[in-house]
Amino acid sequence: EAQVTQNPRYLITVTGKKLTVTCSQNMNHEYMSWYRQDPGLGLRQIYYSMNVEVTDKGDVPEGYKVSRKEKRNFPLILESPSPNQTSLYFCASSLGGASSYEQYFGPGTRLTVT
Amino acid sequence: AQSVSQHNHHVILSEAASLELGCNYSYGGTVNLFWYVQYPGQHLQLLLKYFSGDPLVKGIKGFEAEFIKSKFSFNLRKPSVQWSDTAEYFCAVNAGGNAGNMLTFGGGTRLMVKP
Numbered sequence: 001e002a003q004v005t006q007n008p009r010y011l012i013t014v015t016g017k018k019l020t021v022t023c024s025q026n027m028n029h030e031y032m033s034w035y036r037q038d039p040g041l042g043l044r045q046i047y048y049s050m051n052v053e054v055t056d057k058g059d060v061p062e063g064y065k066v067s068r069k070e071k072r073n074f075p076l077i078l079e080s081p082s083p084n085q086t087s088l089y090f091c092a093s094s095l096g097g098a099s100s101y102e103q104y105f106g107p108g109t110r111l112t113v114t
Numbered sequence: 115a116q117s118v119s120q121h122n123h124h125v126i127l128s129e130a131a132s133l134e135l136g137c138n139y140s141y142g143g144t145v146n147l148f149w150y151v152q153y154p155g156q157h158l159q160l161l162l163k164y165f166s167g168d169p170l171v172k173g174i175k176g177f178e179a180e181f182i183k184s185k186f187s188f189n190l191r192k193p194s195v196q197w198s199d200t201a202e203y204f205c206a207v208n209a210g211g212n213a214g215n216m217l218t219f220g221g222g223t224r225l226m227v228k229p
Contacts, residue, residue, distance in 0.1 A: 033216075033217075035219075040123065040221050040222075041221055042118075042120075042204055042219035042220050042221040042222045043158075043204065043206075043217075043219040044219070045216055045217065045218075048216065058216060059218075090157065090158065102148075102160055102163060103160075103217060105150075105157045105158040105159075106157060107156070107157045108157055
């Protein structure tokens with residue numbers, strides 16, 4: 001089954017404790033992206049990756065890091081989480097290129113930073 | 115930078131009522147337009163998309179949207195809603211050809227359909 005998976009689905013942590021949210025897709029998509037969803041603000045892009053070893057900032061990259069060492073994986077790293085990073089996070093992937101912009105979303109990771 | 119506005123944040127309808135959700139974007143060039151739906155507790159799913167051609171686009175579950183270039187709008191419609199349409203709806207825009215396939219989302223419209 002074609003899908004985007006994220007782990008963990010729920011996470012409660014404390015300020016300053018480094019964490020990683022994993023994202024994996026099995027569709028051989030070149031493009032992957034991370035969003036955060038906050039009430040009234042919709043989804044805002046954090047980082048995206050056009051291909052392996054190619055990443056770039058989205059609209060709200062501060063406080064986040066990403067890496068793309070393999071095509072299927074795109075982990076989101078919070079080196080020193082703060083309460084304002086409490087949010088619902090979605091990973092997405094797509095074929096990329098001008099022919100297709102449809103993105104496939106993962107199930108989401110609800111993060112609470114206390 | 116492109117932006118997307120969804121003017122209705124909350125909509126409450128009775129079953130069988132007609133639905134229209136507004137979406138306006140600010141970008142003067144070629145755009146790709148999307149509506150995504152998020153059912154309670156689930157991830158986003160694509161409802162319909164417009165890349166080019168017929169500006170009236172039909173999607174899944176009886177939804178359709180009309181692209182009006184002169185109004186920078188891409189409103190979502192359904193002639194008769196069902197209780198199962200209760201969800202949050204997001205309009206999204208990609209400026210055609212921009213780097214990163216970046217999607218800019220609107221703030222979402224939360225629809226509640228009363229049985």
